[in-house]
Amino acid sequence: MELHVSLKPEVLLHIGEFPLVNSLALGLVVSVIVGLTALLIARSLKIIPRSGQNVAEILIGGILDFMEETLGSRAAAKQYLPFIATIFFFILFNNWLGILPGVGSIGFYEMKEGVKEFVPFFRSTNSDLNTTLALALVSVVAIQIYGMKKLGAWGHWSKFFNFREGPIHFFVGILELVGEFAKVMSFSFRLFGNVFAGEVLLLIIMNLAPFFAPTPFLLLEIFVGFIQALVFAMLTLIFIKFATETHESHETHAVLAH
Numbered sequence: 001m002e003l004h005v006s007l008k009p010e011v012l013l014h015i016g017e018f019p020l021v022n023s024l025a026l027g028l029v030v031s032v033i034v035g036l037t038a039l040l041i042a043r044s045l046k047i048i049p050r051s052g053q054n055v056a057e058i059l060i061g062g063i064l065d066f067m068e069e070t071l072g073s074r075a076a077a078k079q080y081l082p083f084i085a086t087i088f089f090f091i092l093f094n095n096w097l098g099i100l101p102g103v104g105s106i107g108f109y110e111m112k113e114g115v116k117e118f119v120p121f122f123r124s125t126n127s128d129l130n131t132t133l134a135l136a137l138v139s140v141v142a143i144q145i146y147g148m149k150k151l152g153a154w155g156h157w158s159k160f161f162n163f164r165e166g167p168i169h170f171f172v173g174i175l176e177l178v179g180e181f182a183k184v185m186s187f188s189f190r191l192f193g194n195v196f197a198g199e200v201l202l203l204i205i206m207n208l209a210p211f212f213a214p215t216p217f218l219l220l221e222i223f224v225g226f227i228q229a230l231v232f233a234m235l236t237l238i239f240i241k242f243a244t245e246t247h248e249s250h251e252t253h254a255v256l257a258h
Helices: 022-043 051-071 074-097 129-151 153-157 167-208 214-243 247-257
Strands: 011-015 018-021 107-112 115-120
Touching (some): 074 129, 074 214, 129 214, 167 214
16 A cells, blocks of 8 residues: 655646546545435435435434534524534545545556656545635634524624724624634634544554554544534534524623633
8 A cells, every 4th residue: 555645635637727636536426425315315205214214314313403402492403404414424424435445545656747656546535624624614604694694794793893882892802703713724724633634644554554453543533533523513503503692692601601
């Protein structure tokens, strides 16, 4: 197996001016798998569920119950379920498929500036900072959209631009606004750092002791992949909850937290 560690994803081919990188290639595969699975389950729903529908109902029901406990409302949980579940399953399956044998180790060689370099066909999608940054941007933008949809544009942004309660509250609001942008960095680097570190660890272990030693590390990465998907989705849900609360409720939560 080829030991190949690179922060930058490798380009497989160009479609016009657009480069298709190996991390995006795996992401597209995961998107097709998740989308087709959801479509097949939705089109085969029965009053008396079968095995596949039973598994889907248990998964979605569990996520919905967890969201209801967090949000305090079944209706709100159903409203945000499609977005939260999509984020969770997309990150989860990208993490799990990224550690399959062959991902990162099967590819081809190409010449770059007279040097032969190895280019894997697939790379763990979330080990590409571009992907995690895009996920973070989607999450943070969605949080603001849900906040404006629930409270109105002024009701939402007045949490950050508070001109009525004195300069202290105004600067506190500005700090909270900076915190909203900081979420992009924390979301993206947390996911990227954990996935990329796990990928490098597995590659090193597999090259040093390729037979039995990688097994516990593979199991650990399966668990870590699940936890990272859960943390990303859960934090997004919590921030949506805060964004859709009134300014008074937001301050009450802050006081109780302290």
